[in-house]
Amino acid sequence: MATDVSPLDGVPLLDVENLQIELITAHGVIRAVDGVSFTVGEGETVTLIGESGSGKSTTAMGVLRLLPEGLAVLSGSVRIAGRDVVADPRAARALRGRTVSLIPQDPMTALSPVHTIGRQLGDALRLRHPGLSRAETRERGTELLAQVHVPRPETRWKAYPHQFSGGMLQRVLIAVALAAEPRLLIADEPTSALDATVQAGVLDLLMELQEVEGIGMLMITHDLGVARVVSDRIHVMKEGRFVESGPAGTIVDRPAEPYTRALLAAVPRLGAWDEDGLTGAVAR
Amino acid sequence: MPKYLARRLGQSLLTVFLTLTTVFLLVRLAPGDPAAAYAGPTATTADLARIRGEFGLDQPLIQQYGIFLRDLLTGNLGTSYSFRAPALDVVLDRMPYTITLAVAAIAVTAVVAVPLGVWMARRADSKRELGANVLTITGQSMPDFWTGVMLLTVFAVLLPVLPASGFTSWSGLVLPTVTVAILQLALISRLVRREMTTALNSPYITVARSRGFSERALTWRYALGNSGVPLITAIGTRFAALLNGVVVVEVVFGWPGVGSLVVRALETRDYPLIQATVLVTATLAILVQLLVDLAYPLLDPRVRLGKAA
Ligand SMILES: Nc1ncnc2c1ncn2[C@@H]1O[C@H](COP(=O)(O)OP(=O)(O)OP(=O)(O)O)[C@@H](O)[C@H]1O
């Protein structure tokens, strides 16, 4: 299964060029993503921020070709490890769960309600390593759950999603995403359902994986504080476009655009930040 | 759980009892005279009166009901007028045939309808799905009598590969089974189609797809797994209905089940036999429903028996 770990020879892990996504909805066609370009290299974290509805999730799901066929029209190019998934949907199928994996936005609906956590995590593990025995799968799975700080992973293995809290489910989903041993991780608000201390723990874990394994990460967050700490680059998104892009420090500390400043002002922050930030609403 | 079972069984007992009482009254209020049916057209008035006395039909209704209840408590459902044998035994002799036909028909229905419904969900709103719908709905809308006779004509008369009537060998099961299955196919396949469409459009399927699973695994493992409760409900309900006897199909194929027995019991105004049939089939139907309900928590861990969902 090590066949896909080919050297990239300077090709970025993820190379998105002029991506456009049109969604066919009941109210007509909307251009949810309107010509965005960015790259994610090995060991890099690139973050998309932006108001609700600005097209962040659509970008992420488009990159994975997970938008419903026939209801989403993609153009431009998205190369994952050199393979263009816009031109070739089969490439996306081959890459998913092996080269690239997803931490989805809403943990409450992201797992099958009638299958155990162990079954779903085990399925993901066996997809990556088809030879794994039942016992090996369980051993690796509980290790992964322990790694994302799910308490008592051995007993939780046979539990169902409705027996977990949102925060716990999000950790399970991170474990499932890591089961793929991806080179590129797409994380859509991976810590939004977690409380502050756990959030820090999970972010540490993701950062560590990045350092050790050289995983590239495309991260989506509302939390500028998080973005500032984890990102190499930030792209600020509004109505399907990037209004501002640059190194994390520059975007957070010296935003050029009023939209970005409004976002900064609107985000509730942790710790020593000023309390005024809590009262602002997300600019629309 | 034991509490739930006790309550369900209590409710079931009451349902069976009320059904029996209703049937007891209805058959006696309906026109027709068991004595006349029994004695034939040459009977004299004196004959009829004697027979009525023998059957206990000369007593007031309320007294007949009292006797019926008393006998019921001892498991005695009276003697069938036409078979001159304990009514319950007559019904129980026929039950294996009805159960065999019902099991075979529901199995064939499930084996065809589930893959068909899944196939329709994967090709939702295509021309081919429409074609499948037209076919199955045609099957459902044709009178069962007509479907039975058509199958008989083709497979027993034109190409005599299968027996036309009765149960002489297992091949006699084929035509009635197919006839019944054709009637059930549209209902079950459209239910599977609907449930699978919902499941396949759920977020957990998209997320599972992001893990690299094949469409086959997504469909058969995750989506079908999430359609278990409505599917088992529908199949269980149909199965319970089939256990009441498939009257027309049994008559057309001379199948010696409860369905054809009911026809005979009604024709001869055989009150004890009608009552025994109702008791047995209603009990069976309720047992099937109970088994279906008990299966829910196995199919969906969120279901807790005895608690509102
Ligand atoms: N299934 C859908 N049907 C119709 N419109 C949709 C659908 N999904 C997204 N959209 C629209 O596409 C646009 C982009 O939505 P998207 O979910 O990508 O935003 P987002 O930036 O992820 O927002 P949030 O921060 O709330 O998650 C919005 O205008 C939204 O209304």
Ligand SMILES: [Mg+2]
């Ligand atoms: Mg989103």
